[in-house]
Amino acid sequence: MNLKGKSAIVTGGASGIGAAIALKLAGYGASVAIIDLNIKAAEKVSGRIEEMGCIGLAVQADISDFEEAGRVAGHVVDTLGSLDMLVNNAGINRDGVVWKMTEEQWDDVLRINLKGYFNYTRHAAAIFxxxxxxxxxxxxxxxxxxxxxxxxxxSASKAGVIGLTKATARELGKYGVNVNAIAPGLIMTEMMKQAPQSVLDKALEEIVIGRIGRPEDVAEVAAFLCSGLSRHITGEVIKVDGGQYI
Ligand SMILES: NC(=O)c1ccc[n+]([C@@H]2O[C@H](COP(=O)([O-])OP(=O)(O)OC[C@H]3O[C@@H](n4cnc5c(N)ncnc54)[C@H](O)[C@@H]3O)[C@@H](O)[C@H]2O)c1
Structure with a gap:
C-alpha cells in the first residue's frame, strides 16, 4: 500500500484505535491531521508521525461543533496541501440501562458519536x-x-453511523468517493480498560478466535479502505471482531 502524497484527517487520533490508524496511515506515507479534545496526547502522536518522516498535525477540537469542523477542514487543507481521506473515529460511551438513562447521557453520546461524524463528513464531502x-x-x-x-x-449512535455511511456512499459514488464503515468488536483501548472484568470475560467467550482485538487490527483495515486497493468497495460495513458477532 502506498499513501505517499495523500493527506488524512483522523478524529480521536490521540488514543486507542484512532492513534493506531493515524500511525498506520503515516506508515504508508500519508500526512495526518489528528483532531482530538486531548491536545497533549494528539501532539505525542503527531510527534511520532514526524519521527517517521511524515507530516503530522495536531488540532484541538470538539467534533460535535459543526462550524469548528468547517474551520478545521480548511486549516488542514491549508497546512497539508490537500485532503484525501477522512477517518471518523472519535467516540464516547455513557452506559446505563434504558429505564435509568438520563437525557444528558443520551444527548452526549448522540452528539459526539453521530453528529460529530456528520460534521466532518459534511465538510470533507464538499472538498471530495x-x-x-x-x-x-x-x-x-x-x-x-x-x-x-x-x-x-x-448502539443507536453506531447504527446511525451505518445509515450515514450507506447514504453518503450513494451520494458520493459518482464523484469517485468511497465511503465505508468498520465495525470493531472488543478492542483493548482506554475506552475498554474502564469496563468491568465480567464484560471483558463475556466478550472473550464470544470471540471465536480467542483473543481480544488490538487497535492495530482495526488500523490495517482502515488503511486498506483508505487506499486504492479498495476502489471497488463502497457502502460496506466490515467487522473486525475475531468472529465475536457470529
Ligand atoms: N475499544 C473498543 O472495544 C471499540 C469497539 C467498537 C468500536 N469502538 C469505537 O472506536 C472508536 C475509538 O474508540 P477507542 O476505544 O480507541 O476509544 P479511546 O477512548 O481510546 O479514544 C477516543 C478518542 O476520542 C477523543 N474524543 C472523545 N470525544 C471527542 C470529541 N468530542 N471531539 C474530539 N475528540 C474526542 C478522545 O479524547 C480520545 O482520544 C470509537 O468510535 C468507539 O466507539 C471501540
Missing part, C-alpha cells in the same frame, strides 16, 4: 466532491449491528 476523489472510513461497532445491553444510546 469538488476534487472528484476521496475516502471516508467511519468507525462504528458490532453493537450498532446487534444492540448491547446497557448501551441503547451507544
Amino acid at each position: 466532491r469538488g476534487q472528484k476523489s476521496g475516502k471516508i472510513v467511519n468507525v462504528t461497532s458490532i453493537n450498532g449491528l446487534r444492540g448491547k445491553f446497557g448501551q441503547t444510546n451507544y
